[in-house]
Amino acid sequence: MTRSNTDHHVVVIGAGFGGLQTVRGLKGSGARITLIDQRNHHLFQPLLYQVATTILATSEIAWPIRSLFRDRQDVTTLLARVDGVDTAAQLVRLGAGSIVSYDTLVIATGARHAYFGHDAWEAVAPGLKTLEDATTIRRRLLLAFERAEREPDAEARRALLTFGVIGAGPTGVELAGIIAELAKRTLWPEFRNIDTREARILLIEAGPRVLAAFPEELSAYAARALEQSGVELLLGTPVSDCAPDGLTIGETFIPCRTAVWAAGVAASPASTWLGVEGDRAGRVPVKPDLSVAGHPEIFVIGDTASVKASDGTLVPGIAPAAKQQGTYVARTIRNRLFGRPPSGPFRYRHQGNLATIGKNAAVVHMGRLKLRGRLAWWVWGVAHIFFLIGTRSRTAVAWSWLWTYLTGQHSARLITQGTAGQNESNPTA
Amino acid sequence: MTRSNTDHHVVVIGAGFGGLQTVRGLKGSGARITLIDQRNHHLFQPLLYQVATTILATSEIAWPIRSLFRDRQDVTTLLARVDGVDTAAQLVRLGAGSIVSYDTLVIATGARHAYFGHDAWEAVAPGLKTLEDATTIRRRLLLAFERAEREPDAEARRALLTFGVIGAGPTGVELAGIIAELAKRTLWPEFRNIDTREARILLIEAGPRVLAAFPEELSAYAARALEQSGVELLLGTPVSDCAPDGLTIGETFIPCRTAVWAAGVAASPASTWLGVEGDRAGRVPVKPDLSVAGHPEIFVIGDTASVKASDGTLVPGIAPAAKQQGTYVARTIRNRLFGRPPSGPFRYRHQGNLATIGKNAAVVHMGRLKLRGRLAWWVWGVAHIFFLIGTRSRTAVAWSWLWTYLTGQHSARLITQGTAGQNESNPTA
Incomplete structure (x- = not known):
């Protein structure tokens, strides 16, 4: 290498499961990393429905992104909205004429819900x-x-x-x-x-x-x-x-x-940024190493990418898949930085599906294991506590759940951003 | 009495400290009670600044009003905005032409901040x-x-x-x-x-x-x-x-x-509703029994009322004062319902002042007791935990504080209702 790794700038757009895992995987790589998100927090989306249904507080499933990397001097966090990418000049355009140049770009911007043409x-x-x-x-x-x-x-x-x-x-x-x-x-x-x-x-x-x-x-x-x-x-x-x-x-x-x-969901506008044609849900097709055709320096992962599993099906848009892709991309970038050979195509390992229905009722499907009922419900709960970030959230969520389990009372039954007299037909109220 | 107490309808407007205490004090009185608030939650305002400064979650200091009275079949909770009061017809006007009639009315609608004529x-x-x-x-x-x-x-x-x-x-x-x-x-x-x-x-x-x-x-x-x-x-x-x-x-x-x-604060529009002249801060002057002149069936309490203490000073706009007034008014209403003589004018008992400055620094002034520093800080913390409603909030707030105390980390550092690209100069954004 004619230059040190610290000259190499990795820009990661999106601090969801895929983006965070990419940044984690680059620890000690020597590269400078900039992590851009339009929110100040990483959100644990699998439990978001419990905020919507008054069981959990907003702050129990969201963490300030920059606090997650406070000890990583190689990581700069930016709260900014990305307007576009100039793939020729290797620039990310932020609002108000601000730009960030990259050597390697990782797009992990997730998905929004989609209404199949019925936006109203x-x-x-x-x-x-x-x-x-x-x-x-x-x-x-x-x-x-x-x-x-x-x-x-x-x-x-x-x-x-x-x-x-x-x-x-x-x-x-x-x-x-x-x-x-x-x-x-x-x-x-x-x-x-x-x-x-x-x-x-x-x-x-x-x-x-x-x-x-x-x-x-x-x-x-x-x-x-x-x-x-x-x-x-x-x-x-x-x-x-x-x-x-x-x-x-x-x-x-x-x-x-x-x-x-x-x-239904649709991918974020990454395909527009890159000038490539997305699939039906707007996802960007990627090569077996998750890079974009013609741009080995650009990776797209998570819900934004259309990735084929080894059996030919699409990799599902779930947190474990995004995390595996983040880990894979970080390894690929490290291999390049350290002059090692690439480590083969991305392979998705499906760990299982979990869903909860209500108190003491859930389903778990992991390989040949199929669980239902009370045991599945506890597996679901323990798994989700485990995947939360940090002791603080784990204890808070565990206590919120225990309280709801024992008393039947929900602890976040708040009507905010709108009072009795306001017109609720305006969805942005 | 020619009619039973259940024919007597007490309407309480406002579910702050004064309103809640009034409803609590009327337990077993036999009266029908309607509690009206434009929010669905009672808010523990003394700790609101900790939500503003990222230490506490919104739901840790707010409780659904109707859940506080779930066991009180005599209490009906309404989420509604009051538009006015017809003191002659003894009616409270809600939005959209809806009305609620009362035999006794308690106004405990609190205060908003005031800008001394500089609303901009x-x-x-x-x-x-x-x-x-x-x-x-x-x-x-x-x-x-x-x-x-x-x-x-x-x-x-x-x-x-x-x-x-x-x-x-x-x-x-x-x-x-x-x-x-x-x-x-x-x-x-x-x-x-x-x-x-x-x-x-x-x-x-x-x-x-x-x-x-x-x-x-x-x-x-x-x-x-x-x-x-x-x-x-x-x-x-x-x-x-x-x-x-x-x-x-x-x-x-x-x-x-x-x-x-x-x-600075100004009282809610109760003086307009009642057609009486408020004091400089918009507070309604009340008689020694906290009723409005000419309307023994209307009481005004808490930050909305201008009440003189026995030494001639104004009773301060703090939670303990509102609670004492709620207790007093409930006793007055009970006395009337049960045909007992009135129990003398309201007397404010000042319990003390507390304020915290930061970790291990606070001041406490209670009668001849003056504390500062670490001990005052613990007194402040224990007192506020004690005054929260219910085991759930007490444990949650205690844990949030302990976490902040031990780690220096705040657990509710969320930017919500507005993202990187939005214009923050609009205060309602």
């Missing part, structure tokens, strides 16, 4: 990707009960007490399960004019079963557990319209004032 | 009364450091790293103390382009000393402790202008991009 649905049925999404959904859920308590008209009350969750993957199942617990177990002693146990919680799925990524027997168990907890399953028919007064499922209109979208 | 200052220097105020201030504090890290111009960087706290009562002192800790101790290892220890934290007070409600020796101790922790005291000169690029103190302009208002 977002105002009615928000998705769940950021802390603000979660507090918006939390506010709408709680306000629906509050308004029902004051609503004299029986039909309007019924619509206020109908909750639609669209999409029955893990997020949809988990949301529907907790909303049912909230209505049927937690809230009912607190209202005087309504019986919250009469609330309808609809879980709507275009496909034939819930948790389609799981084996059929676990899907069937999850469906039974959901129904036992009071969730109505509407399977096999897609949502054809989302309006403020209700959802249309196929041809059927159901009055419903609160809806949540858990049905 | 609010956009520059927000006050601290609601959870949204706290998360706004938290966002601005954290964004100032983030922007300084990216700012190439030394002078602009200096303005970004200058923080002005206006008003040196307990809230101002507490805010300045923690902002100094954040800059001088917590954040500096995390930034690469700036040294956060160079931040200026200005505590600006028109009067001659900090903590004017305390004995002079405790004020002097607090001033020394603040200066030791890195706070600059600007005493004896009022703020003459608050602008986005800086504060003017007397004739001196100080470039400063982040300011917080802790200098």
Whole structure:
């Protein structure tokens, strides 16, 4: 090498699971690293639905990015929004004319929810990707009960007490399960004019079963557990319209004032930045080493990348996949910096699928292991505590869960960013 | 009595310390009670500054009002904004034409910050009364450091790293103390382009000393402790202008991009509702039994009322005073309901003043007891844990404090409701 590694500047865009893992993997590589995110916090998205459903506080699942690397003098953290990438000049364009040049670029910018061409649905049925999404959904859920308590008209009350969750993957199942617990177990002693146990919680799925990524027997168990907890399953028919007064499922209109979208995601605009054609969900196709064709110095990982597993299927958009890709890319960069040969193509190792339905009910599928019920629920809980960052969050989340488990009370039932007099039809309120 | 107590309807507006205490005191009275608040949560305002300064999570100091009275079938909680009161018809007007009639009305609607006729200052220097105020201030504090890290111009960087706290009562002192800790101790290892220890934290007070409600020796101790922790005291000169690029103190302009208002409050619009003339701060004058002249069925308590103590001074706008008034009014209503004689005028018992400055530094003044330093700090902490509602909050706050005490790390350093690309000059963003 004619220059030292400290002359090599790695820019990582996005501090999700993939981006953090890349930066971690570059420890001691000698490269200078700049980590850019438009948020000041890393978010533990797998538990975001618990913020939306009043169990966890926002700060229990989010950590200031720069504090995670306070001891890494090689890492500079920037809070900035990326406007684009100049791949010829090797520059990242930030807002207000500011630029950052790179020798190696890692794009790990994740995904947003997608509405399959019906962007107007977002105002009615928000998705769940950021802390603000979660507090918006939390506010709408709680306000629906509050308004029902004051609503004299029986039909309007019924619509206020109908909750639609669209999409029955893990997020949809988990949301529907907790909303049912909230209505049927937690809230009912607190209202005087309504019986919250009469609330309808609809879980709507275009496909034939819930948790389609799981084996059929676990899907069937999850469906039974959901129904036992009071969730109505509407399977096999897609949502054809989302309006403020209700959802249309196929041809059927159901009055419903609160809806949540858990049905689809689209990748961030990385393909636009790079001038390459994304796949149907906007993901950037990458080579077997996760670099972009014609640009060995640019890697795309996580939900933003379209990566084929060895069996030809797409690597799923889940945290363990993003982390494995981050580790792999960091190793590839180190190999190059130290003049070592490359270590072969990226291979995805699927560790398993987990989803929780409600108290003492979950499904776990890891290789030949299939668990359901109470044991699966504990495995799910312990695994998620383990994956949180740091003792502080682990203890806080463990204590929040223990409290909810023992008392049935949720500790973050706050309506914020909007008061009684404000118009909630504005989704950005 | 010609009718049973259950025919008697007590409406309480406001679920702060005074309102909650009134409802608690009416337990078993037989009266029907309706508790109205425009928020769904009771807020422990004495610790709100710790949310603004990233130590506590929003949900650790706020509780859903209706959950506090889940076991009280005599209490109905309404999330609603009050538009006015018709004292002749004995009606409370809510939004959208909805009304609630009362036999007895208790107004406990608190106060907002006041800018002495300079309403434009609010956009520059927000006050601290609601959870949204706290998360706004938290966002601005954290964004100032983030922007300084990216700012190439030394002078602009200096303005970004200058923080002005206006008003040196307990809230101002507490805010300045923690902002100094954040800059001088917590954040500096995390930034690469700036040294956060160079931040200026200005505590600006028109009067001659900090903590004017305390004995002079405790004020002097607090001033020394603040200066030791890195706070600059600007005493004896009022703020003459608050602008986005800086504060003017007397004739001196100080470039400063982040300011917080802790200098004055004004009562809620209760005097307008009642058609009576408020005092200078908008407080409603009340009779010795806390009722409104000409309306024995209407009581006004807490920060909304102007109440004289036995020594002729005004009862201070602090939580213990509001609670004592709530207890008193509940007893008065019970006496009437049960046909007992009234129990004499309200008498305020001052229990003491407490304020904290930073780690191991606080002042306590209770009767002849004057404490400062480490012991005072522990007394302050234990007292505040004790006054929180419920085991859940007490354990959560105790753990948050213990963590901060042991590690120096703050666990709620979140920038929410606004990302890197958004314009922060809009205070409602």
